[in-house]
Amino acid sequence: MTIAILSITLFACLFLGLPIFMSLGIATFVSLTTSNIPMTMVAQTLYQGVDKFPLLAIPCFILAGSLMERGGVTQQIIDVVLRFTGRITGGLGIATILACMFFSAISGSGPGTVAAIGTLMIPAMVNRGYDRGYAGAVSSSGGTLGILIPPSNPMIIYGVIANCSIVGLFMAGMVPGIIIGLSHCFVAYYVARKLNFGSTGEQFNTRELLIMCWRGKFALATPLVILGGIYSGIFTPVEASVIAVFYALLVGGAINRKLNFTDILESLTDAARITGTVIIIVGTSTVFGQILTVNQAPLKLAAFITGISTNWYVVMLIIIVVFFFLGMFMETLSTIIILTPVLLPVVMELGIDPIYFGVIFVVTNEVAFLTPPLGVNLFVACQLSNVSIERLSLHVLPHILAIVLCILVLAFFPDIILWLPRLMGYAAY
Amino acid sequence: MWGGIMIRVAISNIYENFEKYFCAFIMAVMVICLGAQVFFRFVLDAALTWSEELSRFAFVWVIYMGASMAAMERVHIRVTVPQLLLPSQYRHYATVFADFIWLIFNLFFAYQGILQLKHMFTFTFTSPAMQWNTAFVYAIIPLGFFLMSFRIVQGYWRDYKRGGIHAMGVDLFSSERSIVEETEK
Numbered sequence: 095m096t097i098a099i100l101s102i103t104l105f106a107c108l109f110l111g112l113p114i115f116m117s118l119g120i121a122t123f124v125s126l127t128t129s130n131i132p133m134t135m136v137a138q139t140l141y142q143g144v145d146k147f148p149l150l151a152i153p154c155f156i157l158a159g160s161l162m163e164r165g166g167v168t169q170q171i172i173d174v175v176l177r178f179t180g181r182i183t184g185g186l187g188i189a190t191i192l193a194c195m196f197f198s199a200i201s202g203s204g205p206g207t208v209a210a211i212g213t214l215m216i217p218a219m220v221n222r223g224y225d226r227g228y229a230g231a232v233s234s235s236g237g238t239l240g241i242l243i244p245p246s247n248p249m250i251i252y253g254v255i256a257n258c259s260i261v262g263l264f265m266a267g268m269v270p271g272i273i274i275g276l277s278h279c280f281v282a283y284y285v286a287r288k289l290n291f292g293s294t295g296e297q298f299n300t301r302e303l304l305i306m307c308w309r310g311k312f313a314l315a316t317p318l319v320i321l322g323g324i325y326s327g328i329f330t331p332v333e334a335s336v337i338a339v340f341y342a343l344l345v346g347g348a349i350n351r352k353l354n355f356t357d358i359l360e361s362l363t364d365a366a367r368i369t370g371t372v373i374i375i376v377g378t379s380t381v382f383g384q385i386l387t388v389n390q391a392p393l394k395l396a397a398f399i400t401g402i403s404t405n406w407y408v409v410m411l412i413i414i415v416v417f418f419f420l421g422m423f424m425e426t427l428s429t430i431i432i433l434t435p436v437l438l439p440v441v442m443e444l445g446i447d448p449i450y451f452g453v454i455f456v457v458t459n460e461v462a463f464l465t466p467p468l469g470v471n472l473f474v475a476c477q478l479s480n481v482s483i484e485r486l487s488l489h490v491l492p493h494i495l496a497i498v499l500c501i502l503v504l505a506f507f508p509d510i511i512l513w514l515p516r517l518m519g520y521a522a523y
Numbered sequence: 524m525w526g527g528i529m530i531r532v533a534i535s536n537i538y539e540n541f542e543k544y545f546c547a548f549i550m551a552v553m554v555i556c557l558g559a560q561v562f563f564r565f566v567l568d569a570a571l572t573w574s575e576e577l578s579r580f581a582f583v584w585v586i587y588m589g590a591s592m593a594a595m596e597r598v599h600i601r602v603t604v605p606q607l608l609l610p611s612q613y614r615h616y617a618t619v620f621a622d623f624i625w626l627i628f629n630l631f632f633a634y635q636g637i638l639q640l641k642h643m644f645t646f647t648f649t650s651p652a653m654q655w656n657t658a659f660v661y662a663i664i665p666l667g668f669f670l671m672s673f674r675i676v677q678g679y680w681r682d683y684k685r686g687g688i689h690a691m692g693v694d695l696f697s698s699e700r701s702i703v704e705e706t707e708k
């Protein structure tokens with residue numbers, strides 16, 4: 095009964111177009127009125143729901159990414175990557191993807207990566223006579239890696255809600271991130287050859303590459319500082335995120351001399367804006383999740399799913415298809431916040447590793463970034479490349495296909511995801 | 524005379540951007556606290572007791588202040604797809620209706636926050652590390668929701684002054700624009 099009221103209210107509010115955090119809040123409130131839980135817990139949980147220390151890493155990583163972008167770090171990454179791919183057909187497209195992969199190891203957000211790399215690479219590609227749709231598609235699909243290659247904001251939120259190791263998730267995301275990144279490179283190369291974009295004609299020049307690497311040495315060392323610290327167990331994710339902020343200030347301000355006071359102020363408000371629109375959802379969803387659990391919703395869902403099949407592969411396939419469908423309409427972090435408390439007990443019941451499930455969840459959200467009507471990366475790339483969303487969504491189709499194939503491989507061979515965390519002793523199974 | 528104008532400009536700047544400056548300030552406090560903690564732990568090999576607590580307080584304040592800022596900028600995350608099915612000239616009415624419900628519940632949450640505060644001032648709780656009265660920290664819940672409500676009304680009031688009832692909630696609609704702005708800036 096309570097579950098019915100809860101879900102009907104939630105869907106009605108979402109359908110009306112209320113902000114997602116308020117929809118969850120209203121649904122919770124309405125179902126509280128029908129049970130005998132005291133109303134005073136509302137205000138208390140609004141505070142305690144977000145008072146979770148690991149979440150502090152999210153605004154810090156956003157702040158660090160924003161400072162890196164304004165501090166000229168992105169340009170230095172691109173300078174180096176371009177030296178590698180100049181000779182290849184569609185070299186600029188491949189360079190965009192590689193630069194996105196690199197920036198993903200600094201930033202934890204998908205659209206943030208598209209904005210950082212696309213701002214510089216889309217005009218560069220258009221100047222060289224590349225198709226605008228191709229330029230937008232490569233940037234938006236490369237940007238999806240932002241949430242898979244650690245650090246990753248969705249992984250932090252999943253780790254907090256699912257109560258599993260964020261470091262383990264960060265390790266598990268690395269190999270799938272590289273696989274999907276390389277498959278994007280392959281798609282970019284194949285499409286460019288088909289459309290005859292040609293290469294820049296520049297010969298590979300070791301001297302120039304070394305000069306560029308030396309010039310950008312501090313920018314290039316950023317992932318080593320962030321990920322090296324986390325992987326080796328020296329820093330917690332929160333500490334690594336703060337070190338990333340100060341490192342960005344050092345590189346952008348003292349070494350590149352590009353940051354001024356306004357840049358820092360804008361970066362701080364950027365981080366606050368995303369915190370206020372996304373993490374507030376965690377606050378209202380906490381009670382929501384508790385009510386679902388008290389009313390045994392996950393158990394009922396588990397019974398329903400195992401009624402269809404107890405085969406591990408079939409269950410994962412069903413869940414992945416549902417994620418694809420939801421991804422068309424829902425913002426990615428909201429999907430994770432709402433669905434994790436419902437689905438996690440179900441998959442645990444079937445003996446599925448929570449780290450493996452988290453990575454699959456995050457990878458399917460990569461597709462959600464690219465599927466209209468609500469595909470956030472497409473919106474950013476549209477703006478940057480001046481291409482209509484309809485045309486852009488046709489251009490990203492080969493990339494979506496590549497991600498879907500990778501997801502199927504990853505879902506059916508969990509060892510690809512789990513070997514690194516297992517090696518470092520972070521996986522449960 | 525110039526002094527008076529300057530003061531008025533400064534006041535209107537703060538009135539327009541209060542959350543922005545405040546958020547940037549608390550965010551900076553949060554980062555500096557965490558930075559100090561890391562510095563003390565790795566360089567001086569000593570533990571700070573207050574830094575984690577203060578940074579957590581700052582974090583919660585950033586969330587609800589940031590939510591108010593986002594309400595003013597109209598960038599809160601919504602599912603706008605069902606509204607795309609409506610004819611375009613009616614779309615903004617749906618948004619106005621949704622925001623009206625949002626406003627009512629905002630005020631309700633703010634009221635609940637005040638009840639909670641009253642309770643917390645009667646039975647005082649102090650934070651473990653800094654010995655602060657936590658009621659002052661929890662004050663962000665009613666404060667944040669009141670400010671958010673104010674910014675929603677303010678946005679609609681501006682729409683009304685600009686183009687009457689038909690302009691209300693018009694630019695608020697396009698989810699594309701808002702999300703792009705949210706992520707791109």
